[in-house]
Amino acid sequence: MNTDFENAFDSLVAKTAELITGDTSPEMMEKIKIWAFFNHVHKSLPALTSHWNQTHPEGKAEVRRIFEEIRALNQALQANKPDQK
Structure with a gap:
């Protein structure tokens, strides 16, 4: 792959991770990639993720842990932001 593209994409992932989790x-950038990919596949091909979850219960548990970690970090980040009214 093109190194310039990889660097630009990594900066997009880093900014996403910063905005969502702080x-x-x-490690967090990898989790954001997994979170974004799984979220997209789950919405566009739900039967595929359902099948994968059934055949890979340990993977399903890890994805769930990642989703819960990202959600908790996002909630903490949002709670610490000053009110933006």
């Missing part, structure tokens, strides 16, 4: 660590 964390731009490489």
Whole structure:
């Protein structure tokens, strides 16, 4: 792949991670990629994710843990923001 594209895409993932969780660590960026990909596939091909969840229960548990972690970080981030009225 094109290195310029990879760098630009990584900066998009980093900004997304920052806005959603406040964390731009490489680990969080990987979690954001998993979260975004699984969320997209679940919405566009729900039968595929249902089948995958049934055949990979340990993977389903890990995806759920990632979703819950991202949601908790986002809620904490939102709670710490000053009121924007």
